[in-house]
Amino acid sequence: MSATPAIPEPARHIVIVGAGPAGLAAAEILATAGCVVTVTDRMPTAGRKLLMAGKSGLNLTNAEPEPHFLTRYGTAAPWLAPALADFTPKMMVAWAEDLGLPCFTGSSGRIFPKAMKASPLLRAWLARLNTLGVIFRPNTTWTGWNTDNHLTFTQKDGSPADIAPPDATILALGGASWSRLGSDGSWATLLLRQGIPLAPFRPANCGFHVVWSDILRDRFAGTPLKRIALTFNTVTIRGEAIITRTGIEGGALYALSAPLRDAIEQNGPTTVFLDLRPDLDLAILTDRFSKTRARESLSNRLRKAAQLPPVATALLREAGDLSTTPADLARRIKALPIRLTAPDSLDRAISTAGGVPQSAVDSHFMLHAIPGIFVCGEMLDWEAPTGGYLLQACMATGRAAALGALNWLNR
Structure with missing residues (x-):
């Protein structure tokens, strides 16, 4: 596993846009490294899609051997391989058990917490992040950049949200499915305005x-x-x-x-x-x-x-x-x-393909067009079947983007 780089004094401020698994995974890495971390989300609570996905049993990851595990990501496998090597399924299990949720492997190879549901894991995870000093700003929507190239946000009532300009930003806004849970792909318009190329959204894991x-x-x-x-x-x-x-x-x-x-x-x-x-x-x-x-x-x-x-x-x-x-x-x-x-339509799909392509980011998921802006999770152009592969890659790329931000700040 990659070592977490030390952050020089004074502590750097990082804004993470999106409180799903990728964003929370990034927040955990950054806060542990001593950064001041603010997590924004336009929904009133964190991890809403995670909670919905875990209602019938939270499938954390899969025990499939590594060479075959990687093939589940299709043409994106070489791109995601370093992040997945730094956060393997075994590491996912160790992380969950460190939160107090022992896991088991089902007959199909899928790995679940024994509690099965997502809510106990999310509660323990948020408690850890609060202990690390992570600041949560719910009901706060990212609206783009202002003329000074600083991120802008609005609150639920439409008024501007006062968030200090960060030293680096991680975008973890999800794909374009399950819009009622906060993942609607509306961020694509904001990136296209900045000249960032995007692969079109397509339904994945769909009927x-x-x-x-x-x-x-x-x-x-x-x-x-x-x-x-x-x-x-x-x-x-x-x-x-x-x-x-x-x-x-x-x-x-x-x-x-x-x-x-x-x-x-x-x-x-x-x-x-x-x-x-x-x-x-x-x-x-x-x-x-x-x-x-x-x-x-x-x-x-x-x-x-x-x-x-x-x-x-x-x-x-x-x-x-x-x-x-x-x-x-x-x-x-x-x-x-x-x-x-x-x-089926995008909104009925479990996940989506499309989004930010490999050509638009460096090896640490930082946008070539906007230094200091990192992208992770389902915003990236990859897809995988259900069975634990989706959550594994979301958290792995979230952690990789956080490590990339730390390295960039140190440089």
């Missing part, structure tokens, strides 16, 4: 639109598909999904969302193949159907031979006329085509 029949949409919207597998090109993901009124979403889709989104952008609607019984091979399934009575209804045959729930039967019918031969039924169950017409 997709499907043209369902009225019958399926009205009867099965909100119904889960458990223990399934999805295949696109040569990649198969096992997991779960859920039928929505506009299409399909869920963990198995999220893992394939980047290549599916790219394929739709390049070629229009594309097809993913759904295996409704990945635990049964084709031969066994065919044999089971051959032993059912041909006079039985199709629904009964599907229920008895394949233990398929009504939603699966509806999906099979949705794909067109069903042959009643055992082999054809088995093949359809093992590779049911689902035609995806478009990804």
Whole structure:
């Protein structure tokens, strides 16, 4: 892990814009080094998206071996590798346990605090930051720069916020999804005005639109598909999904969302193949159907031979006329085509691709165009699947940006 550089006297003032995981991680590094740290956020409380993401179990990171772990970041892996090497999954676990939250590794390799929820971790983290002297300014919105090239802020009532010009600034404003929790990508306009190039925002870890029949949409919207597998090109993901009124979403889709989104952008609607019984091979399934009575209804045959729930039967019918031969039924169950017409909107996505590209920052995430301004977290142009990879990279880049600011101040 990189050593924290010493800060020369007098103590330097650092402003961090954004109180999500990346911003809080940066604040912890800087305050520990002796800086005076002010964290602003336009929302009334810190870590709102973290709390929402952790409602069903806070997935901190993943126990996947490092070489494969890095591949989860796609083309951004070489760019993020130094930050991830300085704050590894093991270090994430040690950090959480130092806050008083022991962790465990699930069967999928995902690592969770035993308390599962995000609120105990966030409370302990904020208490630590308060002890370190971090100053929090909620309901404070960053509005850009003034004519003296100082950052400007407004308070909730629209009046200017009095924040002393900092010696360095870290921007940690998140991506462009979940706007109601504070992450709406509005900062892009402020950076574009300064001539900073940005990659366009795109939904990541998202659901997709499907043209369902009225019958399926009205009867099965909100119904889960458990223990399934999805295949696109040569990649198969096992997991779960859920039928929505506009299409399909869920963990198995999220893992394939980047290549599916790219394929739709390049070629229009594309097809993913759904295996409704990945635990049964084709031969066994065919044999089971051959032993059912041909006079039985199709629904009964599907229920008895394949233990398929009504939603699966509806999906099979949705794909067109069903042959009643055992082999054809088995093949359809093992590779049911689902035609995806478009990804969900940015605001419905769990995360976003796009933002500040590697070309716009140096190796410490400082903007080339504005020395002393560092960028981290989801503001940067990278994406990764769910499973702990998102939070790991947000905190790793937040810490890396803080170390970069310390080094820059020392120079």
